[in-house]
Amino acid sequence: MNTKKLLATLLVATGACGFVAPLAAQVVAKPNVAVLATGGTIASRGANSLALTDYGKGAGLAPVGIQALVAAVPEIEKFATISGEQVFNVGSSKLSIENWLALAQRTNEILASKDVDGVVITHGTDTLEETAYFLNLVVKSSKPVVLVGSMRPSTGLSADGPLNLVNAVALAASPAARDKGVMVSMNDVISSAFGVMKTNTTNVATFRSPDGAELGYMQNAVPVFISAPAKKHTAHSEFDIGGLKSLPRVDVNFTTLGSDGLLVDAAVAAGAKGIVNAGLGHANMPVATMNSLVAAKAKGLAIVVGSRVPTGIVTPTGQFTQAGFVSAMMHSAQKSRILLMLALTKTSDPQQIQRIFNEY
Numbered sequence: 001m002n003t004k005k006l007l008a009t010l011l012v013a014t015g016a017c018g019f020v021a022p023l024a025a026q027v028v029a030k031p032n033v034a035v036l037a038t039g040g041t042i043a044s045r046g047a048n049s050l051a052l053t054d055y056g057k058g059a060g061l062a063p064v065g066i067q068a069l070v071a072a073v074p075e076i077e078k079f080a081t082i083s084g085e086q087v088f089n090v091g092s093s094k095l096s097i098e099n100w101l102a103l104a105q106r107t108n109e110i111l112a113s114k115d116v117d118g119v120v121i122t123h124g125t126d127t128l129e130e131t132a133y134f135l136n137l138v139v140k141s142s143k144p145v146v147l148v149g150s151m152r153p154s155t156g157l158s159a160d161g162p163l164n165l166v167n168a169v170a171l172a173a174s175p176a177a178r179d180k181g182v183m184v185s186m187n188d189v190i191s192s193a194f195g196v197m198k199t200n201t202t203n204v205a206t207f208r209s210p211d212g213a214e215l216g217y218m219q220n221a222v223p224v225f226i227s228a229p230a231k232k233h234t235a236h237s238e239f240d241i242g243g244l245k246s247l248p249r250v251d252v253n254f255t256t257l258g259s260d261g262l263l264v265d266a267a268v269a270a271g272a273k274g275i276v277n278a279g280l281g282h283a284n285m286p287v288a289t290m291n292s293l294v295a296a297k298a299k300g301l302a303i304v305v306g307s308r309v310p311t312g313i314v315t316p317t318g319q320f321t322q323a324g325f326v327s328a329m330m331h332s333a334q335k336s337r338i339l340l341m342l343a344l345t346k347t348s349d350p351q352q353i354q355r356i357f358n359e360y
Helices: 003-014 066-071 074-078 097-111 128-138 161-172 262-269 287-298 318-322 333-343 350-359
Strands: 032-037 081-086 118-122 145-148 182-186 189-192 216-219 222-225 250-254 274-279 302-307
Touching: 032 066, 032 097, 032 161, 066 081, 074 081, 074 161, 097 118, 097 128, 118 161, 128 145, 128 182, 128 333, 145 161, 161 182, 161 216, 161 222, 250 262, 250 333, 262 274, 262 287, 274 287, 274 333, 287 302, 302 333, 302 350, 333 350
Parallel strands: 032 081, 032 118, 118 145, 145 182, 250 274, 274 302
Antiparallel strands: 182 189, 189 216, 216 222
16 A cells, blocks of 8 residues: 555544544444432532441531532543432432332333343442342342442531442443342442341441452442352342332341240231341250240241351251241341342231242
């Protein structure tokens, strides 16, 4: 190729001499990520930079709204075109089942749009693992859904919220994050909704998966996956909350040495449809507690036996299966409650509920 032809080729490739179409054709549109804000520490303010545990409404300070939250971290625009919505602004310890249903329904509505590629939900950390697991069971999409929060308020020294939010948006915008179920992105770690647990009251590295590997890690705002969820989730789930205004009441009984079963009896009297017993070791319990659970089962309640121990499997054993109880398998007491509430919207058969606990 002579010099003139080579120069002309380079000019076309670089868009010089007015030839901009070839260059424009190479521009890839950014993904569209919807950020749904629900409140929590990530949206809280403290009186000063060292107010790391006394902040938010309890300290007389109004929470930060979605527009201010997004505007404070302009770096997220590098990864996606952002839309923001304030679903509610409530500390996660104050959330209700009605809040969950509203959030899930809104998440499904947004994900159904062809113009949305992923969703980020900002959330308080106290019940973040519970909301993540609930959404993991009822969201009907393979698009990425990422929950994110912070352990320090936005005004705190070394606040962790901004980088957590950048990582969450980058994760939700990544095609590699599709069909991974609902994820939690905190402190550079990507966790599955099934396995993640808050393990420390205040430390920024609080979210861990005690019983298994993390899904992956965020490195320079790029997701690096090392595993995939094995349990059923999201688009593969049998649960449907469409039109539901409430869920069956399920209570948790925390077993201790000498427990007498009175709290189980109180749950029955309060109208519970199911009880999760957080037992000792491999779901063991005092005789009085067992007697109260047997009596509750005779009245038609669904009984799930789990453990207060943070790791390990509670496998079905003779005395419990004979009593018609369901074994929690690897579910914590709080996640067992969520799964049992949803299971009871479909069946009261202990064998079917056990199948659900095995699969989800």
